[in-house]
Amino acid sequence: MYKKLVLLVLALMFMAFSNLRVCCRLTVDGEAVPGSFSPVSADIAVTAAERAAEEILPGSADMPDTERHYMLSLSRPDGSRAELADALLRSTPGVTxxxxxxxxxxxxxxxxxxxxxxxxxxxxxxxxxxxxxxxxxxxxxxxxxxxxxxxxxxxxxxxxxxxxxxxxxxxxxxxxxxxxxx
Incomplete structure (x- = not known):
């Protein structure tokens, strides 16, 4: 009986951990961007915003400060890359x-x-x-x-x-x- 209970707990833990996803919430210049992002998705949006800012501005762009707060979640990341890139570009000095x-x-x-x-x-x-x-x-x-x-x-x-x-x-x-x- 004890073995079955331990196996059940292990199976439930395995199921819970297999459905966990690493997510991050971002802030741009202290303002929270709505939604959660996978680290890869956040990197893609930040890179796209950096490239767009460098195309708009002469020389290298001074991108705003961003902070990532990592977490584990059972639900999928729901943040929009476009919204994140928009928040970054709107906060970039010299871009309007x-x-x-x-x-x-x-x-x-x-x-x-x-x-x-x-x-x-x-x-x-x-x-x-x-x-x-x-x-x-x-x-x-x-x-x-x-x-x-x-x-x-x-x-x-x-x-x-x-x-x-x-x-x-x-x-x-x-x-x-x-x-x-x-």
């Missing part, structure tokens, strides 16, 4: 997140905030509208894509408005079918 501006698939530059730029562009269209017009719109669509770039590399808003309206001229309408391009 902004919006690239595209018209007809052509990249014109970048702006700090796409919503703020769109508001300025709409205001420009309204303020330059002829007195006979009731509506104004761009002849081509403007697309924004989030990107990482060097801090201070954004295009001035007024210059970007001129670039956009040069690539996609404003069309004005009087509401009854008459249309004119600026």
């Amino acid at each position: 997140v902004n919006s690239a501006v595209y018209v007809g698939g052509v990249r014109l530059g970048s702006v700090p905030d796409s919503a703020e730029f769109q508001t300025g562009l709409d205001s420009y269209i309204r303020n330059t509208m002829p007195t006979w017009a009731v509506n104004g719109y761009l002849s081509r669509g403007v697309e924004f894509r989030t990107q990482y770039s060097r801090t201070g590399s954004e295009t001035n808003e007024d210059d970007m408005i001129l670039l956009v309206t040069g690539m996609a001229p404003v069309i004005y309408s009087d509401g009854s079918g008459y249309v004119s391009m600026a």
Whole structure:
């Protein structure tokens, strides 16, 4: 009886240990990154962020401080490599997140905030509208894509408005079918 109990305990311990996984939780500059990561997955995300930062910045990038807290877990690591790389890049000095501006698939530059730029562009269209017009719109669509770039590399808003309206001229309408391009 005693042997069976010992064997049962050993079998249960073996089963529990065979399902344990080494995981780590990471902090970037003191801020916890959500989720747990396998050490290999964390290494891949850190390497990807380092390479991206070195591509963005001239010379070598000064990456933020990261700390790993290792643990054993019965569940699989649930952290996202993309979220970890994003946290690292957002904390890297000299790297900023902004919006690239595209018209007809052509990249014109970048702006700090796409919503703020769109508001300025709409205001420009309204303020330059002829007195006979009731509506104004761009002849081509403007697309924004989030990107990482060097801090201070954004295009001035007024210059970007001129670039956009040069690539996609404003069309004005009087509401009854008459249309004119600026």
